[in-house]
Amino acid sequence: CEGLPQLDSGGFAGNKTDAFVNVVYEDCVVRTDVIDDTLSPRWMPWTKRAFIFHTMHTSSEIFLGIFDYDGGFGNDHDLIGRVAVDLANLRPRMEYVLDYAIYKTAKMSKRDEQGPQGIITIRLRLDVDDERRMLLSNVLEGPPPRIHVNVESRKDFLCSRYTVTGKYNMETYSIANLNSYVEELMTYSEIRFYIYDALVNLLLWRGHFAINFRVPCSPRDKTTEEEEDDEDESK
Structure with missing residues (x-):
């Protein structure tokens, strides 16, 4: 991670954010x-940093939540931000190194107000035994099912919930969530003209460079009038 915010008191004495990443994938x-006292944590090879997951549905997302560790009794881990990784855009048997901006929520208005909370770099590899079955699973199985996960404590529950939904749960009914969806739709309407113009240019091939070319043709016989004109010009 890079550029995480300072969430621990006593930064002047070297007490900085104690970061860890919570990962939720299906069940x-x-x-x-936990990497102590740094705003740019690095997980070395000897630390717990790599995980192998078995996929039940190809449309499932990987949720990553970045937290500041609080070990005191009754204190919850502080949410720094989260990202959601869509595996449907990845190709099998290829290794990806991806950078994501960290935000606390999926709400566009809150993102603009708070700004990114740093950057996280992850490395992914997708191994598939049967690619044909993977492609057909989205059609045959439909959307991913709702999965419930059991955790040991309230702290773990809050970490998992914030990792999946962010600071604001967008699935609950509230006026704030409705306003957030309306704002997002208005943002799409502002760029609708540019999307439409790009599609027209692509489909109708409009706006590209004109190509001029000559079509060769066989010479035709001259008429009597043209021959007389040639004689006058020669004189």
Whole structure:
């Protein structure tokens, strides 16, 4: 991670954010080791940083939540931000190194107000035994099912919930969530003209460079009038 915010008091004395990453994928919840007192944590090879998941549905997303560890009794881990990784855009048997901006919520208005909370770099690899079955699973199985995960404590529950939904749960009914969806739709309407113009240019091939070319043709016989004109010009 890079550029995480300072969430611990006593930064002047070297007490900085103690970061760890909580990962939720389908029915699995795992977390990395805690990296103490740094705003740019690095997980070395000897730390707990790599995980292998078995996929039940190809449209499932991987949710990553970045937290500041609080070990005191009754204190919850502070949410720094989260990202959601869509595996449907990845090709099998290829290794990806991806950078994501960290936000606390999926709400566009809140993102603009708060700004990114840093950057996280992840490495992914997708191994598939049967690619044909993977492609057909989205059609035959439909959308991913709702999965419930059991955790040991309230702290773990809050970490998992914030990792999946963010600071604001967008699935609950509230006026704030409705306003957020309206704002997002208005944002799409502003760029609708540019999307429409790009599609027209692509489909109708409009706006590209004109190509001029000559069509060769066989010479025709001259008429009597043209021959007389040639004689006058020669004189």
